[in-house]
Amino acid sequence: MSAFLLRALSLSLSLSLSLSLSLSVLCRCVCVWLCSRDTSVCVCVCVTSGDYCLTAGRDRLIKLWNPHTQLLIKTYKGHSLEVNSAEASRDNSRFVSGSSDKAVMMWDVATGQCIRKIRAHSGPVNDVRLNEDATIIVSASYDSTVKCWDLRSAQHEPVQTLPEATDSVPGLDLSGHEILTGSVDGVIRNYDMRMGKLRADTVGDPVTCVRFSHDNNCILAASLDGYVRLFDKDNGSLLGSYTGHVNSEFKVDCGLSYNDAIVAAGSEDGHLHLWDLVNGKELFKHQFHRNVICALSFHPKTHMHLNLASPQMCLATASIDGTVCIIKSPADVMKTLAKTESDE
Numbered sequence: 084m085s086a087f088l089l090r091a092l093s094l095s096l097s098l099s100l101s102l103s104l105s106l107s108v109l110c111r112c113v114c115v116w117l118c119s120r121d122t123s124v125c126v127c128v129c130v131t132s133g134d135y136c137l138t139a140g141r142d143r144l145i146k147l148w149n150p151h152t153q154l155l156i157k158t159y160k161g162h163s164l165e166v167n168s169a170e171a172s173r174d175n176s177r178f179v180s181g182s183s184d185k186a187v188m189m190w191d192v193a194t195g196q197c198i199r200k201i202r203a204h205s206g207p208v209n210d211v212r213l214n215e216d217a218t219i220i221v222s223a224s225y226d227s228t229v230k231c232w233d234l235r236s237a238q239h240e241p242v243q244t245l246p247e248a249t250d251s252v253p254g255l256d257l258s259g260h261e262i263l264t265g266s267v268d269g270v271i272r273n274y275d276m277r278m279g280k281l282r283a284d285t286v287g288d289p290v291t292c293v294r295f296s297h298d299n300n301c302i303l304a305a306s307l308d309g310y311v312r313l314f315d316k317d318n319g320s321l322l323g324s325y326t327g328h329v330n331s332e333f334k335v336d337c338g339l340s341y342n343d344a345i346v347a348a349g350s351e352d353g354h355l356h357l358w359d360l361v362n363g364k365e366l367f368k369h370q371f372h373r374n375v376i377c378a379l380s381f382h383p384k385t386h387m388h389l390n391l392a393s394p395q396m397c398l399a400t401a402s403i404d405g406t407v408c409i410i411k412s413p414a415d416v417m418k419t420l421a422k423t424e425s426d427e
């Protein structure tokens with residue numbers, strides 16, 4: 084797609100998204116673009132430096148973008164079904180992807196070549212993660228297992244298989260030597276690989292997204308009862324719950340800001356919701372997409388200050404409607420909305 088067409092499309096899309104808004108003003112704090120015509124985007128990842136963004140979805144392609152110019156930098160082809168997850172290495176030289184074709188692939192960012200393809204699971208791969216030095220891949224699957232792959236080994240077998248879940252595992256996170264999983268069986272499992280310990284906490288409803296807090300003291304989990312909950316990592320006690328969004332059917336993503344002050348979740352009606360982590364109060368809510376927000380990614384380094392106008396990208400969302408949205412500052416979005424309303 085030509086840059087011009089892309090721009091024209093993104094413009095008409097933004098217009099249709101928020102007709103009542105003064106687009107020229109809003110464009111400074113939000114940009115929305117169409118990543119993939121007629122197909123959903125399941126992945127959007129702010130690459131570690133925050134200057135790039137990876138997207139992927141039903142078109143089986145993984146795309147690297149400059150989110151500031153909305154320029155497509157590179158396309159990675161190789162999966163034979165939709166791509167459900169991706170994560171870049173810390174040095175941004177490689178990334179890993181997981182697909183419904185049951186495979187996990189490792190890519191070289193610069194050359195666009197697939198370095199390693201692993202026939203990882205007997206079902207779709209829901210989520211993938213890389214450890215800190217990009218030597219271990221962890222994959223979670225619809226086949227209800229989680230597997231660890233050592234990239235330094237030439238073996239085709241996983242170095243570890245975690246078979247405890249009794250249903251699909253849509254949610255996965257990694258922190259040091261701990262693996263966190265959320266499963267459709269309604270259980271959050273935290274595996275301490277060094278100590279060989281497992282802590283399991285039952286939520287009841289299917290758990291679709293799990294995240295370690297950045298301070299590594301808490302666990303955030305989204306479940307299909309329409310709640311995002313915060314738990315103490317060590318004893319499982321409930322520290323907070325966040326709701327108001329719609330989440331009963333699809334995997335919507337959740338996340339914590341870099342400073343752990345803000346909880347974010349997508350909604351099945353296309354809204355992004357932000358809450359204060361401590362008191363659970365809703366801070367922000369806006370419909371950036373026309374359909375389910377299936378991926379959400381905070382800028383890896385920028386603190387999100389709701390009261391300060393930050394010029395940097397701070398949060399990216401992606402939707403089944405095929406669009407990706409970069410929100411530079413929710414405070415600016417709020418101000419623009421308030422201004423537009425008072426103008427009318």
Ligand SMILES: *[C@@H]1O[C@H](CO)[C@@H](O)[C@H](O)[C@H]1NC(C)=O
Nearest residue numbers: 300315316317318319320321
């Ligand atoms: C869990 O741990 C936290 C922090 O150490 C503590 O404040 C809380 O009382 C504990 N809850 C239970 C049920 O043990």
